[in-house]
Amino acid sequence: MFNSQMQVCTTFVAYLDRTCTMATETEGATSHESHLExxxxxxxxxxxxxxxxxDLDRTIKFYTESLGMTLLRKRDIPEEKYTNAFLGYGPEETHFVVELTYNYGVEKYNLGTGFGHFGIAVEDVYKTVELIKDKGGKVTRExxxxxxxxxxIAFVADPDDYLFELIQRKATPEPLCQVMLRVGDLDRSIHYYKNAFGMKLLRKIDRPEYKYTLAMLGYAPEEETTVLELTYNYGVTEYDKGNAYAQIAIGTDDVYKTAEAVRFFAGKITREPGPLPGIKTKITASLDPDGWKTVFVDNADFLKELE
Incomplete structure (x- = not known):
């Protein structure tokens, strides 16, 4: 009788274990699908x-006169001791732009080895390079x-030595077309950006003769919008990020749901979702597996902020 009861208990416990495991797996699959969706x-x-x-004025001068950007807005935050300038090829409501930050009294930064370059699509690379040379700009690749x-293509450097790749293309709705960052595990990064960020893998190129592989990811084709170019150099798993490059900002309809998805797919949330003091714009900040920072900004709040 005792052995029979023990067998029943053991069988029941095993049943509970299987049931709990199945429930956990089902819950995990449901979470995966909901976050991915x-x-x-x-x-x-x-x-x-x-x-x-x-030097903010020096950089603005180079970007407007040599690279053809427009100064869209400028804001000074004296209580925080910094000034921002936003420049690009169209209004912020529809275009990707650069946000330059000048911290009072800081004249030099370390670019590190992880940041690569920005990409600009131009209709004639040769003419653009001649203009940049005429303005005293530095050409690093003819x-x-x-x-x-x-x-x-060609490469030019701005006054702080940030590199810009000039890419010859037909007229495009988004000339500021690339941000290139180096990563230590390309497949891991592709998986992360596809799942946590909802990006599409647009293309992947392996260049064994030069010992690197790159992947283009974004929300639309390269000819139509800005994309993220991730580069893996054979055998290099870590990079010095320096203190010059800061982050990319991406719009979202819900920073709270986005933070949950980023966390679920192994991203690190460094600022919990919620409104910023003062301007009330809701954001959340995260780090990818290589430590590159992204800030998600509420779409509706962002448009109100621009007003």
Whole structure:
């Protein structure tokens, strides 16, 4: 009798274990699907990229006169001892822009080895480079086809040594077209940005002769919008991020749901979702597996802020 009762108990416990495991797996699958669905149906767009410069007026002059950008707005925050300037090729409501930050009294930053470059699409790389030279700009790679390809490019450096790749293309709705960052595990990064950020893998190129692989990810084709270019250099798993490049901002319809999805797919939330003091714009901040920072901004609040 005793052995029979023990067998019944053991069988019942095993049943409970299987039931709990199945329930947990079902719950996990449901969470995965719900977070994945949200990341892909959310109304997301790359808004701006933030980085630090040592002389704001000097940089604005270079961007407007040499790169053809427009100064969209400028704001000074004396209580926090910094000034921002927003520049781009169209209004912030519809275009990706750069947000320059000048911290009072800081003239030099370390760019590190992780940040790569920004990309600008131009209709004639040769003419653009000549203009930049005439304005005293620094050309680090003369115009010409890429190695092993036909695309015409050039590289120029701004006054703080941030690199800009000039890419020859037909007229595009978004000339400020790329942000390139280096990562230590490309497949891991692709998985993260597809799942947590809802981006599409647009293309992947392996160049074994130069020992690197790159992936283009974004929310629309490269010819139509700004994309993230992630580069993996063979055998390099970590980079020095310096203190110059800061973050990318992405619009979202719900910072709370987005934070949940980012956390679920192994992103690190560094600022819990909620309104900013003073301007009330809701944001959340996160780090990807390589430590690159992204800030998600509430779409409706962002438009109100621009007003």
């Amino acid at each position: 949200w990341a892909h149906k959310d109304n997301r767009r790359l808004l701006h990229v933030v980085y630090r410069v040592g 115009p010409g086809p890429v190695k092993g390809g036909s695309s015409v």
